[in-house]
Amino acid sequence: MFAELPAHASELKQRLARFMDEHVYPNERALLAPPPESSRWAPRPLALDLMREAKAQGLWNLFYNHGPEGQGLTNYEYSQLCEVLGRSLAAPELFNCNAPDVGNMEILAIYGTEQQKQHWLKPLLEGEIRSCFAMTEPRVASSDATNIETRIERDGSDYIINGRKWWVTGAPSERCKVAIVMGKNDPTAPRHKQQSMILVPMNAPGVRVERALSVYGYEHAPLGHAEVVFDNVRVPAENMLLGEGRGFEIAQGRLGPGRIHHCMRFVGLAERALEIMCARAKNRFAFGSTLSDMGGVRQAIGLSRCEIEQARLVTLKAAWAMDRLGNKEARNEIAVAKIVVPTLTGAVIDRAIQVHGGAGLSQDFFLAEAFAETRFLRIGDGPDEVHREALARFELSRTA
Template identity: 85%
Template sequence: MFAELSPHAAALRERLIAFMREHVYPNERALLEPPPEAEKWQPRPLAMDLMEKAKAQGLWNLFYHHGPEGQGLSNFEYSQLCEILGRSLAAPEIFNCNAPDVGNMEILATYGSEAQKERWLKPLLSGEIRSCFAMTEPQVASSDATNIETAIRRDGDHYVVNGRKWWATGAPSARCKVAIVMGKSDPSAQKHRQQTMILVPMDAPGVRVVRPLSVYGYEHAPLGHAEIVFEEVRVPAENVLLGEGRGFEIAQGRLGPGRIHHCMRFIGLAERALEIMCERARSRRAFGSTLAEMGGVRQAIGQSRCDIEQARLVTLKAAWTMDRLGNKAARNEIAVAKIVVPETAGRVIDRAIQVHGGAGLSQDFFLAEAFAETRFLRIGDGPDEVHREALARVELSKSLEGAAA
């Protein structure tokens, strides 16, 4: 599989592995440790320093293929690098490859005007600022995005935004300077043409970050997740992305690459969990043998290898299909990976926790936080049920065509 990497991608992969070994793993504990309350949402000097180092080594914007700011990798190639940086929860931001900024940069690169790119994409690509994506709302079932209620009302040469969002990843950060907000601009339009996306500066009057949200108690500072209120927020009309009524179209385009990147990272996390499961099993003794000699533990290890191989193959197939046929044509493959990988990686990590005993649940290992991360993705980017439903629709229509033939 790695033989298919271009010489450029293969060289980047080697440098990435070396960077992880030299800079990320030794600093991982410090990078993931919750900061003191007063500094919680401030940039961390250690992370900023590592970002500069990664940038200087060309290990920057590895996902980006829209211009010279990235490395021009295909999705298939990036998958194999993303897996490496996915091995540590602390790593994605260091390489400017973290959610939701990656998805937001994709949106701006694909749908942004030249002025929007200049103002927001440029500083995001350089790592100078962070962004958030505000679609989900607490008061409506947001897995059905047509439910979104936030109002985006035209008023002269401005739009006025009113609504409440939550789970906006990155919003609590002091470096978060812009939100991509999805709301309704025309509730009377056709169901999928009612929505608009608009760029809202976080310092615009009326934008209020109400509270941070935690995932199983992890706040993921300094980026975090937040509930935000938009109250009579006035933004210039030119802040609309692509055009009024085209928000749904952008949302569909954004979530494809975003979903697959999460999968790639989780394969790296699962590989690392399997590695430390084996190390621990070899080094601990109980009831007269090492854990590695016990049948139940050996079964867990063997099954984990099977699980990871399956997860990697569906992810690479999705990436390969995106490269050859485009994101839209790859939507079924992306949905399969989005369902299979978080659950599979979660199972592997759960086994590693079990083999570690109490230590596996503690802050001394990355496993507990990694498990929480995989659990979140069974809901984030659309709950698994919604993707299964879409796949079922395709399968059932195939069977209908088969019956008619």
């Protein structure tokens, strides 16, 4: 039904799996442990060492297919590698494949000027810096992005940005050097032509990371999420991306691939959760038998396998459609995956937590943090309700 991976992609997948076995899983607890308060937003030396090793082994920029800096993989091919690196929450950064940098690099590669690419894309591809994406706002319902209130106003040869954003992933990190900010430049224009995107250096006067935000208590340092204030921030006009009023156009080009990348990784996370659920069930005794002998646990395992297969199939179909039809025409397939995969992955992880008992809630396993991550994505990149509504409109349009 689906084509086998070509030799280059298959070989990359095997090398990636070996790297995970040799370097990621043995160091996972250290990579995910909360850092000391004094250095919580500083890069971890261990992570930097592993990034250098991944780069040396040619396991770098696996997502990127816009030039020689990447691996030239299709979405379908990358999805199967992404499932491998998605098995650990610590892994994506080590291969320069973590959000939001992947989406921001895609924006710069597709929509950026040569000057913008040299200044920001090149160091991002090298892993020398990190970036963030500032779209969601605390004062409006950002599920409807036309509500955005942040202003981007022309002033001579500059633009001035004023607004407040939150859930700006990566902003607290000391390595975060640039933000892509979405704001309104012309409130009188047609509804989807009012917004623009602009590049804002994080050290520009008036940029203030006001506080870190946690997801179910997890701060995800040293990357993290933040509420960020832009107070009369002045940047040169050449920092505008694509042109005034093109923000929605860029957003649709960015968020489609970003949504499917999350889904690809979550399939791997669900697989690993099922594996450790089975191991726990076979080695844990209660009431005179192993948990794996109990019908309820066996039902949970069987259902989890069914749901993982569903998640994988809708993800592969979306990636296949993106390669053949383009991101815009594949929007319905992407929406289906975005709705289905985080929900099913969360359900599998939840069952694994239940089988682990109290241990599943603790920091001794990756399950609790993984569950928080999957729950977050049912809101991030557009809440499920918005995607279901878009799918409903399409289905209704097909009926006389």
